[in-house]
Amino acid sequence: MKELLHAPAGSAGNNVYAQLKQQIVSLELPPGTTLSEKEMSIAFQVSRTPVRESFVRLAQEGLLLVLPQRGTKVSLIDPDLVEEARFMREQLERAVIKLACQSFPEEQLTALERNLELQQESLRLHDGRSMFELDEEFHRILFEGCRKLGTWSVIQQMNAHLNRSRILWLKTDPHWEHLYDQHRQMFEAVRLRDESRADSVMREHLTLSIANLSVLKEKFPDFFVTVQ
Amino acid sequence: MKELLHAPAGSAGNNVYAQLKQQIVSLELPPGTTLSEKEMSIAFQVSRTPVRESFVRLAQEGLLLVLPQRGTKVSLIDPDLVEEARFMREQLERAVIKLACQSFPEEQLTALERNLELQQESLRLHDGRSMFELDEEFHRILFEGCRKLGTWSVIQQMNAHLNRSRILWLKTDPHWEHLYDQHRQMFEAVRLRDESRADSVMREHLTLSIANLSVLKEKFPDFFVTVQ
DNA sequence: ACTACCATACTTGTATGGTAGTATGGAACT
């Protein structure tokens, strides 16, 4: 997978950024974890400069909270932001899938089908991580087919919050079969140009995403922002 | 290093970032302008480090293009991204204003009215810059009243592209009266809980935004990405 | 026992020197 915008892929700064982001979103670095530039510079065997650069970028995305002269920590999950991310995705993805029903390139359509096959395979292997990535990829392809990749990349920003709660949820209660089924239905709807069906499935799909956020807050209280 | 003027409410890095961003979005730094860390560090009387930090952040927002070992320049306006930004705003703002028609706090409603008064005043003075800021503020208040400020801040990212083309357009053909009139209509629709009216006005409002993008491309060819 | 103080060991913020890659202009060669 290639990064469209932004600087070189091979630089130390980008490597640190990419790896840190992956670890944060995947909850390997749980919300609230305290980091420090020096600590990470040792861990990644680079100087503080590229680490600091990564911190700046991650802070701008809301994944890190930098407190000057005090420390840096992985931001807690803000339930309000999670709901907003869901809201945002609902509006944009419903609009996009309706576009897709009007016109969708053959190339991306086969990409969707191929993706569904891979999902089925991952489902059989109970590979949750792979499923999550394929899920993301499925939606990305929809945006790609509608030439709205810029929109997708912007969504990713708030998604960082939504994704963390989704991963948390999927860890407690995997329900990949249902998600796969919805993806399959969306694919069929796009293929058959059935706008209303695509719209309703997508809406349900994205409502499901945070159905029981309050359950998660009870189960992992330390991961969430309490007062707002 | 001494801080000469404009008392820094924050760190040097933040100041440089804020000022650079303002200059880029307002087209004081036209698209295509080449910058360099050293050059800006001299201009802002700080070291290269905070400048570099700003560059990283602005590059992440797509406002700067950093070419390793080659240079840094203000990104050209990408017509496709402008259209995407408009598309995105249309979906989200229509959804938000419909929410607003269902429930909107009194506080933000009066803020909107106050904003309209200020728009009228700026209109009288032909103060384009003030009008632009009040326009932004008007829409921000709508999001605020629906508790969707996180969404608004994410929109700002792609808006950086949309705004530059809007400013360009408004420089060639001011049409503030029309925009003011639409704002007024939106306010009335929210006040009267008229969802369909709010929706249609907002849609027209955001379609207007880039009505004649091709004209701008002809008039300022150097500011736009040609091939994609 | 309790409080005030302060050395110390952190933290992020800033400045600066060095490194490697790139564009450019002029000299040497064909």
Place this chain on the structure above:
DNA sequence: AGTTCCATACTACCATACAAGTATGGTAGT
């Protein structure tokens, strides 16, 4: 004249040293 090559002057990138703010634990004084 046209081409090749290379010194030079850039660039962003990175490492490192220093500055300044903050939390903490021990100690002296009460």
